[in-house]
Amino acid sequence: MDKLVIRGANPLLGTIRVSGAKNAALPAMAAALLTEEPVILENIPQVRDIETTRRLLAEMGAEVELGYGRAHHRTTICCRNLASPEASYELVKTMRASTLVLGPLVARWGRARVSLPGGCAIGARPIDLHIKGLEQLGAQITQEHGYVEARAERLRGAEIVFDKITVTGTEDLLMAATLADGETLLQNCAREPEVADLADLLNKMGARIEGAGTVTIRVQGVEKLHGAKHRIIPDRIEAGTFIIAGALTGGDLNIAGCEPQHLGALLQKLEEAGIKTAHNAESVRVMGDGPLRAADMMTEEYPGFPTDMQPQYMALATQAEGTSILTENIFDNRFMHAQELVRMGANIKVEGCRATVRGRTPLSAAAVLASDLRASASLVLAALVADGETIIDRVYHLDRGYEHLEEKLRGVGAQIRRIGEMLPKRVLAPVVRT
Ligand code: EPZ
Numbered sequence: 001m002d003k004l005v006i007r008g009a010n011p012l013l014g015t016i017r018v019s020g021a022k023n024a025a026l027p028a029m030a031a032a033l034l035t036e037e038p039v040i041l042e043n044i045p046q047v048r049d050i051e052t053t054r055r056l057l058a059e060m061g062a063e064v065e066l067g068y069g070r071a072h073h074r075t076t077i078c079c080r081n082l083a084s085p086e087a088s089y090e091l092v093k094t095m096r097a098s099t100l101v102l103g104p105l106v107a108r109w110g111r112a113r114v115s116l117p118g119g120c121a122i123g124a125r126p127i128d129l130h131i132k133g134l135e136q137l138g139a140q141i142t143q144e145h146g147y148v149e150a151r152a153e154r155l156r157g158a159e160i161v162f163d164k165i166t167v168t169g170t171e172d173l174l175m176a177a178t179l180a181d182g183e184t185l186l187q188n189c190a191r192e193p194e195v196a197d198l199a200d201l202l203n204k205m206g207a208r209i210e211g212a213g214t215v216t217i218r219v220q221g222v223e224k225l226h227g228a229k230h231r232i233i234p235d236r237i238e239a240g241t242f243i244i245a246g247a248l249t250g251g252d253l254n255i256a257g258c259e260p261q262h263l264g265a266l267l268q269k270l271e272e273a274g275i276k277t278a279h280n281a282e283s284v285r286v287m288g289d290g291p292l293r294a295a296d297m298m299t300e301e302y303p304g305f306p307t308d309m310q311p312q313y314m315a316l317a318t319q320a321e322g323t324s325i326l327t328e329n330i331f332d333n334r335f336m337h338a339q340e341l342v343r344m345g346a347n348i349k350v351e352g353c354r355a356t357v358r359g360r361t362p363l364s365a366a367a368v369l370a371s372d373l374r375a376s377a378s379l380v381l382a383a384l385v386a387d388g389e390t391i392i393d394r395v396y397h398l399d400r401g402y403e404h405l406e407e408k409l410r411g412v413g414a415q416i417r418r419i420g421e422m423l424p425k426r427v428l429a430p431v432v433r434t
Contacts, residue, residue, distance in 0.1 A: 002399075004392045004406060006383035007415035008365065011288070012251035014412040018239045018258040019045040019403040020073065020232040024194040026097045027171040028201050028232060029053045032062070032077035033104035034175060035205055037227030044075045044232060045403045048396070052095045056087055060101075078227075082109060089115035089146060095400070096120060099127050100168055103176030106139050106150040113149050121372040123331035133160050133173040137180055157182030157221055165190050165301045170217070171198050178207040180221035189217050192302040193262045197233045204228035236262040237308045238402060239284065241377050243267075244312045245409070246286035247275040248319060248385050253412060256283040265305045269297055269313070273320055294322030294359060299329050311337045311378035317357040318346040319385060326355045337375035340368040344382055344390070365390040370397045377402065384414060 020043035030053070032039035044050055044066075054064045054075070061083035067074035085105040092098040096117035105112035117125065131141055131148060137155040141148060157180045162169060170190040175198070177184035189195065191213055199212030205228045208220035239258035246253030247270060260267070260279040267277055267284070272295040278285045294317065299307040307330040317324035318341060328334045335355050338348045343366045347358040365388030370376030376398040383390035395418070398405060406416045 001393065002395050002418055002420040004380065004395050004398075005389055005417050005419055006380065006392070007389045008363070008384055008386040010249060010384070010413050010415055012246050012249045012253050012384070012409070012412040012414060015254040015256050016242050016408050016412050017256045018234045018242070019043070021045070021194060021197070021235040021237075022047055022049055022401045023167070023192075023237075024197045024232045025050055026053055027100050027168070027175070027194065027198045028230065029057065029075065029077060030100040030104050031175055031198060031201055031205070032057070033079050033082075033101060034108050034178060034202075035225040035227055036078075036080045038076050038078040039201075039205070039227055040229040041075045041077070042073060042229070042231040043234075044073050045235065046072065047403050048400045049095050049097065050075075052091060052098070056091045056098050056101065059088065059091070060084060060086065085109045085112050087114040091115075092117050096125060097168060099130060100172055100175075102127075102130060102148065102150060103134065103172040106134060106152050107155055107176040107179040110153060111149075111151050113147050115147050116143070121333070121336060121375075123333035125331075127169070129162055129164060129166050129169040130172045133162075133169065134176060136160050137173070137176055137184065155180035155221075157184040157219070159185045160187065162186070162188040167192050167195065170195050174199065174209065174212070174217060174219065175202065177219040177221060178202055178209070178225060179223075180219070182221055184219040184221065186217040186219070187215065189215050190301060191215065193233055193236065193259070201228060201230040204230055233262070234258045237306065237374070239263060240266045240306070240309045241312050241381070241402075243270065243277065243284055243286050244316050245381055245384060247288040247292070248316055248381055250288045251412070252285070252287050252289075254283055254285045258282065258284060260284050264303055266309055269295060269305060273316065292316065292320035292360070294320045294324040294357075296325040296327075298327035301330070307331060307334065308374050310334060311374045312381055314338065314348070314355065314357060315341065315378040315381040318348070318359050318361055318363065318382065320359045322359065324357045324359070326357060328353045328355075336371040337378045340375070340379055341382055343368055344386055346382070362387065364388055367391045367393065370394045373397050373401045380405070380409075380416075384409075
């Protein structure tokens with residue numbers, strides 16, 4: 001298994017570019033199931049979860065073409081014929097976002113068989129709200145042998161109020177409602193930028209959606225959707241990770257190709273922590289030259305502080321003067337990285353959904369273990385300021401959501417390399433014609 005070796009204490013200097021958003025690309029690829037015409041997606045990040053989604057669609061019988069050379073961030077998907085509207089356990093167990101195919105499959109094909117996602121390192125992540133919503137849209141749902149089976153002649157519009165704000169739940173039902181008979185009103189929706197980006201694509205495909213990005217979304221169902229071309233928004237979590245890298249290492253970093261308006265809560269919190277940033281329409285500059293101050297933080301749904309930035313913020317809090325209290329409100333087991341940071345010399349106490357971080361504690365290099373995607377990012381950040389050479393194991397977690405991370409960080413002065421079975425330059429498989 002690959003490991004990353006990082007020698008700390010280099011300020012990061014220069015410009016680092018952000019890739020397309022994994023969490024916008026995944027639902028966009030699922031949306032291609034809603035039409036028989038080609039959907040062309042640009043700014044697709046080359047990360048493992050995209051490869052898993054390509055395999056998922058190809059297994060169903062879709063044609064998935066991944067661009068090459070200059071077009072290597074483009075993907076063309078055509079779901080004219082599907083052999084079987086099924087998402088196997090083999091794939092769903094590696095990426096729970098595979099459940100995003102449930103709504104589009106039953107909406108267009110009248111049938112879907114999708115494996116239930118198993119356990120997850122960051123906490124309980126059921127899909128009961130996806131299922132409840134599909135039932136309200138008229139689908140007959142059965143569950144057996146670890147699979148959900150959904151059937152419907154044609155879905156029909158309904159009024160759905162989510163019991164809890166769910167990002168992929170909103171996306172799944174939004175896609176299903178586009179082909180339903182009549183109007184659907186979705187309330188208490190997730191307002192994440194990735195939801196609005198999906199609605200943007202669906203409207204380009206001929207859907208009639210209003211209100212995406214707010215708590216209330218209205219969808220007028222249509223008979224058919226057509227193909228479209230769409231550029232995926234930048235990855236705000238990757239951008240946030242780089243901003244913290246610049247602040248932590250005392251560097252001067254320009255994070256280019258991002259959407260600063262998607263980073264409001266993070267930039268505000270960093271200002272509280274004494275970090276100076278400046279931004280224009282598509283980049284953020286961070287100048288990490290002042291002392292870091294402790295600042296409490298709690299994760300919330302968008303536009304609040306993103307849970308996907310909590311582990312990275314914890315790494316920062318270990319280097320801030322004073323005590324920071326971090327409260328995780330979205331997932332019930334998202335502090336796995338804390339003990340690994342303690343191994344590097346941090347002073348962190350976890351009690352339930354709260355972590356108390358006492359800083360500033362110098363970090364020393366150690367062998368540490370990544371447990372999930374964002375936890376591994378926080379270990380990379382801590383290693384960038386630790387004394388000595390840190391070895392991070394199980395970095396396959398990182399490859400799921402960060403494109404060429406070590407190359408990008410090396411480009412701004414980090415001492416970082418990958419050891420173990422060298423991954424081929426491109427993690428993506430060649431074009432598959434089915
Ligand atoms: C999305 O996951 C993201 N993944 C996650 O990013 C992110 O952490 C999460 O939203 C929250 O922002 C993708 O977009 C692919 P939720 P999702 O449904 O949709 C509960 C990363 O690092 N819930 O909004 O699965 C659930 O248990 C990943 O890139 C139900 O109870 O999250 C959680 O406590 C990690 N029943 C809360 O809602 C349901 O049917 C929010 O989960 C659905 C969710």
